[in-house]
Amino acid sequence: MTPRKKLEGLVAATVTPMTPDGRINLSVIRQYVDYLTSAAMLCCVETVNGTTGEGLSLSIQERKQLAEEWMCQGKDKLDHVIIHVGALSLLESQELARHAAAIGASGIAVIAPSFFKPTNKDELLGFLQKVASEAPTVPFYYYHIPAMTGVKIRVEELLDGIREQIPTFQGVKFSDTDLLDLAQCINKNEREQFVFLYGVDEQLLSALAIGANGAVGRLQKMYFLFFGSTYNYLGRKTNLMLQAFAKPDLALARKYQFLMGEFLSFVIKLGFGVAQTKAVMTSVSGIPMGPPRLPLVSASEEFIAKAKAKLESIVWPDGD
Numbered sequence: 001m002t003p004r005k006k007l008e009g010l011v012a013a014t015v016t017p018m019t020p021d022g023r024i025n026l027s028v029i030r031q032y033v034d035y036l037t038s039a040a041m042l043c044c045v046e047t048v049n050g051t052t053g054e055g056l057s058l059s060i061q062e063r064k065q066l067a068e069e070w071m072c073q074g075k076d077k078l079d080h081v082i083i084h085v086g087a088l089s090l091l092e093s094q095e096l097a098r099h100a101a102a103i104g105a106s107g108i109a110v111i112a113p114s115f116f117k118p119t120n121k122d123e124l125l126g127f128l129q130k131v132a133s134e135a136p137t138v139p140f141y142y143y144h145i146p147a148m149t150g151v152k153i154r155v156e157e158l159l160d161g162i163r164e165q166i167p168t169f170q171g172v173k174f175s176d177t178d179l180l181d182l183a184q185c186i187n188k189n190e191r192e193q194f195v196f197l198y199g200v201d202e203q204l205l206s207a208l209a210i211g212a213n214g215a216v217g218r219l220q221k222m223y224f225l226f227f228g229s230t231y232n233y234l235g236r237k238t239n240l241m242l243q244a245f246a247k248p249d250l251a252l253a254r255k256y257q258f259l260m261g262e263f264l265s266f267v268i269k270l271g272f273g274v275a276q277t278k279a280v281m282t283s284v285s286g287i288p289m290g291p292p293r294l295p296l297v298s299a300s301e302e303f304i305a306k307a308k309a310k311l312e313s314i315v316w317p318d319g320d
């Protein structure tokens with residue numbers, strides 16, 4: 001496999017900008033990249049076309065266009081662009097994997113198919129292997145998000161012998177609240193060959209504690225990574241939390257986590273999902289992210305006003 005720059009830092013799960021009439025809006029991606037690298041202080045971007053990016057609501061053609069645009073605009077600015085290539089149809093997923101390889105993606109991620117679902121580890125592995133083998137030089141990540149897919153096969157179980165079947169396997173985008181499963185994965189990963197990208201932003205500090213349990217060195221090597229939708233607009237604050245944890249200044253790290261939690265808990269009560277993430281991101285960055293695609297519907301004006309007021313009312317420890 002071609003040596004690539006080490007994957008480290010925060011990874012934003014990107015939204016897919018759309019025009020008011022619901023078409024993908026490639027024209028703002030350059031601005032989006034600049035925003036992420038400057039204001040949000042991120043150097044990686046993922047997943048183009050993931051959950052937050054409404055990947056499964058897009059056509060194959062749209063997904064390819066978006067992937068190409070992110071690769072083009074991210075060149076020399078983003079260290080990594082990981083492309084989500086999961087689909088309900090194996091053939092479509094394979095086509096997207098080949099495309100991601102052809103345009104030079106830093107990695108591909110795949111969720112479990114979620115209409116006809118794999119019922120055990122071997123079925124899931126079979127699907128993942130057939131996708132990964134279409135991009136034999138591209139680092140491969142399993143994207144575990146059971147709340148969305150309904151596929152609850154434990155990652156700990158999936159990891160056993162996975163490299164024999166998927167030589168490009170690099171790790172897991174772990175977007176689940178089951179910290180026992182995550183802890184077991186980290187604990188078993190003695191040779192440190194895999195990375196775990198944790199994706200429940202409001203629980204990041206707890207996951208950090210689990211990752212740091214084995215050895216602080218893991219954290220220093222950024223062996224344990226974080227991705228999520230909130231890093232689109234709270235990336236800078238999350239980076240400050242990571243710095244406080246590494247120091248270690250746990251009281252300060254907790255303060256950041258609690259304040260992020262205060263915002264998320266507030267918006268979750270109002271009803272929070274991809275549509276609302278798009279609205280918050282539009283309001284914070286000034287980049288028109290547009291509406292989501294049906295069946296998702298735009299966030300209400302009331303939500304937008306309340307979320308904005310809440311975010312502005314938070315007094316962060318760095319004085320911002």
Ligand SMILES: CC(=O)N[C@@H]([C@@H](O)[C@H](O)[C@H](O)CO)[C@@H](O)CC(=O)C(=O)O
Pocket residue numbers: 013014046047050051052053147148175199200201202227228229230264
């Ligand atoms: C279900 C969901 O959308 N989860 C988000 C989180 O970042 C989530 O928005 C955040 O923790 C707030 O609840 C990410 O894990 C999604 C994600 O990684 C992706 O879009 O690729």
